[in-house]
Amino acid sequence: MKFRVSRREFLGGLGVVAAATATSSVPAYALFEPLLYPPMDLAYFDKPIAGARPEIRIGYAAITWGDKERQALEDISSLGYRGIQFRANAIKDFQPAELRDLLQQHQLTMVALSSGDVHVDRALEAQDIALHTAHAKFLHDVGGLYLQVIDQEPRKQAITAADYKQLGHLITEIGKRTADLGIKLGYHNHLNSLSEHPEGLDRLLNASDPRYVKLELDIAHYQAGGDDPAKAIEKYGERLLFLHIKDLGDPGPNPEDPKNAENFLELGRGKVDLPAVFAALHKIKFRGWAVVELDHEPDKSKT
Incomplete structure (x- = not known):
């Protein structure tokens, strides 16, 4: 039997579905009790704190709306989410002061800005550093938290140890500059990248400085790459900045x-x-943001 689900019904029910505990020992009330939206800036709690209770904030990524960022902002706020992630095209669509005011009016935190690609090619290093530092400045002026980067699809030839070393160096240099602006850098594991498979993500994180490069774990990309995202959360807990839930x-x-x-x-x-x-x-007592993301509508007839 087929059924139809509107965008509003789908988005409004995401938090409930994500926290379903039919096969888990964690009760639903423990996942989504009032501490879900604690009255504090969780930028200070980007890794587990011994003895502290987990505090998971749920946001939503505007990518589902394509270029309709203003509509995304309205919809996400109206459904009760308290965080939003924009892509880099928001930089040309908003002035920082305008976006900051809109976020305040809609009681939304800008959790992250998807800043775009970084490249293994050394010839592009200075360009990449300048671009992502500029994006971090925009994010700082808006009052946002995290800058997200991914790397381009690998070259035709086999990936080498030098590739991991170079990319680790590059994202570390970017992370140093974003840190100067008070913005933490999160590397997004992704299919068709150096981090497509778990061993690749390991090598890249090992090649970068954990003081300046954190992990933005996309649970669906990680599973598509061949491993269990729940295990990744435990493995990388100390380095986990925020997540994409999909x-x-x-x-x-x-x-x-x-x-x-x-x-x-x-x-x-x-x-x-x-x-x-x-x-x-909950096991690692994570305190931070989990951003629901749907890259596009799988079936537009149901929206």
Whole structure:
């Protein structure tokens, strides 16, 4: 039997689906009690604190709305979310003061700015550093928290140890400059990148300085790359800055397509064990943001 779900119904129910605990030992009330929105700036709590209770804030990424950032802001706020992530195109669409005022009016924290790609090519190093430092300045002026970067699709030739070393160096240098602005840098693990598979993410994080480079863990990309995101949360807990919460379906029919595995779905419609993810966050006493992300609408007829 087919059913239709509106955008509002879908978004409004995401938090409930994400925290479902039918197969988890963590009760739902423990995941979404009033401490979900503590009256404090969680930029100071980007890693577990011994003895402290977990405090998970749920935000939503504006990417689902495409270029309609203003509509995304209205919808996300009206549904009760308290955090939002924008892509870098927000920089050309808003002046910092304007966006800061809109966020305040809608009681939203700008959790992160998706700053775009960094590159292994040494010839692009200075350009990359300048670009992402400028993006961090915009984020600072808006009053946002974190800058997110990803790396480009790997080159045709095999990835080498030198590639990990160079990219680790680059994101460390960017992280030093964003830190000077009070902005923490999060590296986004991603399919078709040096961090596509768990061992690649390990090598890249080991090649970067943990003082300046944190992990923005995308649970669906991590699972598509071959491992369990709940285990990744426990493994990288000390370095975990924030998360992308999304679900994943089966790969497409064309294995030659670089995006074949990127079958991202509404929460609860895929195969990511969401209760296990939230249980792991509670186990490490994570205090910070989990941003729900859906790259695009899988079926526009249902919205």
